[in-house]
Amino acid sequence: DVKVTQSSRYLVKRTGEKVFLECVQDMDHENMFWYRQDPGLGLRLIYFSYDVKMKEKGDIPEGYSVSREKKERFSLILESASTNQTSMYLCASGPIPGQYEKLFFGSGTQLSVL
């Protein structure tokens, strides 16, 4: 089975801290994605990547950056965490660019910014 692993299930940080959310997939997928999930808003795309060192902004990139130095790892960075970034963050990966039926999701990281 494809495995998408997010390093932390729960994370508590303080306002202004730099936060790293890590995601690793074990199936050599080209595509990787970061979404945030909020009640009543569904999933919103933050950033995605088609290949190593490639990244593209999603619908809500403000306040976030990403890093993809290796194919299997896609990191989401909050340069200076704010309370409005408290959310569930979901990482996903897929093997073929544009073929979203192959999207696999991690279990999520619930981030609380105090």
Add this chain to the structure above:
Amino acid sequence: AQSVTQLDSQVPVFEEAPVELRCNYSSSVSVYLFWYVQYPNQGLQLLLKYLSGSTLVKGINGFEAEFNKSQTSFHLRKPSVHISDTAEYFCAVRFTGGGNKLTFGTGTQLKVEL
């Protein structure tokens, strides 16, 4: 503007009753349509998808959905639900020609009661 709407945020239903979860989209271009399910404390799993061909698609766990182009809808149905179907269900759309983004609806919480 391109958008995905799930009007029902919560749907309570008794076990063994039929259920329909509604999804509508707004688009002037061709679409690919998906339903994902999220069980408590888990990531999202693909239930079913419509890419082309027959407008009635069958997915896992006895779910099916019908693509209606004239009504721009992709409603999810199951003739008889089980307690284990309690989860959050997300409709998702990929709009062709608009970049490789997957747009999610706001989700419908299905609660199956005895």
